[in-house]
Amino acid sequence: MNSGADVRAAAARQLAAVVQDGKSLAALYQAWGGEPSRDLALQRALVTGALRWHHRLQWQLGQLLSKPLQRKDAELGALMRIGLLQLQEMRVPDHAAVAATVAATAVIHRKHARGLVNAVLRRFLRERSLLDAQMVEVPEAYWSHPAWFLSIVQSEYPDSASDILAANNEQAPMWLRVNTQRVSVDEYSAKLQSAGFTHTRDAELASALLLDAAVTTAELPGFAAGRVSLQDRAAQLAAQYLDLKPGQRVLDACAAPGGKTAHILELCPNLEHLVALDSDPERLATLGGHLQRLGLQADLQHGDAAATADWWDGQAFDRILLDAPCSATGVIRRHPDIKLRRTLQDVQRCVGLQASMLKALWPLLAPGGRCVYATCSVLRCENQSQIDHFLQTEPAAVCVEARQYLPGEANGDGFYYACLIKPG
Ligand SMILES: C[S@@+](CC[C@H](N)C(=O)[O-])C[C@H]1O[C@@H](n2cnc3c(N)ncnc32)[C@H](O)[C@@H]1O
Numbered sequence: 001m002n003s004g005a006d007v008r009a010a011a012a013r014q015l016a017a018v019v020q021d022g023k024s025l026a027a028l029y030q031a032w033g034g035e036p037s038r039d040l041a042l043q044r045a046l047v048t049g050a051l052r053w054h055h056r057l058q059w060q061l062g063q064l065l066s067k068p069l070q071r072k073d074a075e076l077g078a079l080m081r082i083g084l085l086q087l088q089e090m091r092v093p094d095h096a097a098v099a100a101t102v103a104a105t106a107v108i109h110r111k112h113a114r115g116l117v118n119a120v121l122r123r124f125l126r127e128r129s130l131l132d133a134q135m136v137e138v139p140e141a142y143w144s145h146p147a148w149f150l151s152i153v154q155s156e157y158p159d160s161a162s163d164i165l166a167a168n169n170e171q172a173p174m175w176l177r178v179n180t181q182r183v184s185v186d187e188y189s190a191k192l193q194s195a196g197f198t199h200t201r202d203a204e205l206a207s208a209l210l211l212d213a214a215v216t217t218a219e220l221p222g223f224a225a226g227r228v229s230l231q232d233r234a235a236q237l238a239a240q241y242l243d244l245k246p247g248q249r250v251l252d253a254c255a256a257p258g259g260k261t262a263h264i265l266e267l268c269p270n271l272e273h274l275v276a277l278d279s280d281p282e283r284l285a286t287l288g289g290h291l292q293r294l295g296l297q298a299d300l301q302h303g304d305a306a307a308t309a310d311w312w313d314g315q316a317f318d319r320i321l322l323d324a325p326c327s328a329t330g331v332i333r334r335h336p337d338i339k340l341r342r343t344l345q346d347v348q349r350c351v352g353l354q355a356s357m358l359k360a361l362w363p364l365l366a367p368g369g370r371c372v373y374a375t376c377s378v379l380r381c382e383n384q385s386q387i388d389h390f391l392q393t394e395p396a397a398v399c400v401e402a403r404q405y406l407p408g409e410a411n412g413d414g415f416y417y418a419c420l421i422k423p424g
Helices: 004-019 025-032 038-052 054-064 071-089 094-107 111-135 139-143 147-156 161-168 185-194 233-242 259-267 281-294 344-364 384-393
Strands: 175-178 199-201 208-211 228-230 249-252 273-278 299-302 317-323 365-375 398-405 415-421
Touching (some): 004 025, 004 038, 025 038, 038 054, 038 071, 054 071, 054 111, 054 139, 071 094, 071 111, 094 111, 139 147, 175 185, 175 233, 175 259, 185 199, 233 317, 233 365, 233 398, 233 415, 249 259, 259 273, 259 317, 317 344, 344 365, 344 384, 365 384, 384 398, 384 415
Parallel strands (some): 249 273, 273 299, 317 365
Antiparallel strands (some): 175 208, 175 228, 199 208, 398 415
């Protein structure tokens, strides 16, 4: 890739692949690899930014075009949204952004649309204040979120809805988890500092460090040698909520790609047994790779958490972590494509799946044992209502603690934790 136009064109193609064809941003990140060149970094920023601001950019484009684009013009539409993004959210001078975006029409084989792209971007620059004033009346565009999500968040969080929505539109910070089996937090923090990576320590979580600026994993001291992992602080709370003790039998029921499995083992290396279960063999293989890098071991099992007869050996667990599949509405700032990809029907499917997993796993918990139910969701139906419903069907279960963390709270992702005890 050698010119600004090529970068914009490549970004437009990838953006269209997510918006029109349903490709995930995570799949794009995998294809992009770990060590971006300057061009690739810009391409990533354009795609990620255009997904983050999709609902706003789409509305603006609708106001600026005299007739809607046809479906076959998905890449052209994506290119125009990338053009609008640069004029609002990026530090590219306006004239350079317009010129490179207009030139990219040739790269995506839409040379005839040069004039249209130029006219749309220039009209935006002229009419921006008017559009900004009109946008205040269009919540989907103003907050850049889908309508279904806005209405749930506004009704469930009347006092903090705007904070949640604003946090979802922020770029997520980079959190590290130090592998205390390999290096002390003090020692690793000093190594980071001397490598020039300024950071702060978390007040509550001993292993968590917050970097002032994002870096690639290759730049992190000792990453390949398993001294550190990337993991948001809110995700690091899971191992703490489990209240682990040496000699326990632990089940991590939806374990892949293994961030929490690894943390459990780093925090409590003398467990009797840790089963890491997941229904996705590819993700389970990724988990295996992560554990290998960190020098940790677990009993990896491929199976359905809701069909325990297929894999359970009949020995009860002292601890169960159910980090359930969910809407992922607490991690939108990390995965802005969730705003486009998730539907209310998906959420309802998740609620059913979560309930069936809770019900199936409960008999596997030993008397006196603790089950931690977790989601990276902010929706009540997946969180508190799910647990309330479970407690009605299992009256012997006691919920000793439940906490909803909102996106941006303590700089962390949105997460929900409920600790359920089975009386001894
Ligand atoms: C939220 S992710 C888990 C993240 C993981 N705990 C971590 O910290 O890295 C949910 C996982 O549940 C798995 N999953 C979905 N349905 C499942 C099922 N029926 N049984 C077991 N695992 C399932 C998915 O493959 C996915 O890996």
